[in-house]
Amino acid sequence: MKKLPRPATTKNPPEMFAGDVWLDPIAAPQDPGQRMVVALVRFAPAARTAWHSHARGQTLHVVSGVALVGTRDGVVVEARPGETVYCPPGEEHWHGASPDDFMEHLAMLENADDPATTTTWLEHVTDAEYAAAPWLDV
Structure with missing residues (x-):
C-alpha cells in the first residue's frame, strides 16, 4: 500500500470545454494492466464539455448542483446530487452544469488499451444544443 501525492487542480x-471547468484527479492507473480513472470535475454555471465519446464508456455521479447530459439524438438528461448517469462505449455525448448552478460530478472511466484513444474529443456543443432541454430558458 502507498499513499499517493495529491495532484494539483487543473x-x-x-478546446474541450466551454466556460470554466476544473478537474481534481482522484485515481489513475498505478500499475500495468490497471485502467481505472476517476476525477472530481467542477463546472461553473452553463459550463460544459465539447461533444466526445469514450472507448470503454463513462459513469458520471453527481455530487452537487444540477448536471445536464446530452446525446446526439437530442435527449438531455437532468441529474441531481446522488444520481448517476452512464454513457456507453462510443456514445457521443456532452455534460455540464445548468445555467444557474455550479455542478460537481465524479467522472469514472477505464482507459483503452492505448490510453490516447480513451476519449475522442469532437466539436463544441452549440448554445442551441445546450438549450435543448425543454425546461431550460437560456
Missing part, C-alpha cells in the same frame, strides 16, 4: 482547456 483548469480544463477551452
Whole structure:
C-alpha cells in the first residue's frame, strides 16, 4: 500500500470545454494492466464539455448542483446530487452544469488499451444544443 501525492487542480482547456471547468484527479492507473480513472470535475454555471465519446464508456455521479447530459439524438438528461448517469462505449455525448448552478460530478472511466484513444474529443456543443432541454430558458 502507498499513499499517493495529491495532484494539483487543473483548469480544463477551452478546446474541450466551454466556460470554466476544473478537474481534481482522484485515481489513475498505478500499475500495468490497471485502467481505472476517476476525477472530481467542477463546472461553473452553463459550463460544459465539447461533444466526445469514450472507448470503454463513462459513469458520471453527481455530487452537487444540477448536471445536464446530452446525446446526439437530442435527449438531455437532468441529474441531481446522488444520481448517476452512464454513457456507453462510443456514445457521443456532452455534460455540464445548468445555467444557474455550479455542478460537481465524479467522472469514472477505464482507459483503452492505448490510453490516447480513451476519449475522442469532437466539436463544441452549440448554445442551441445546450438549450435543448425543454425546461431550460437560456
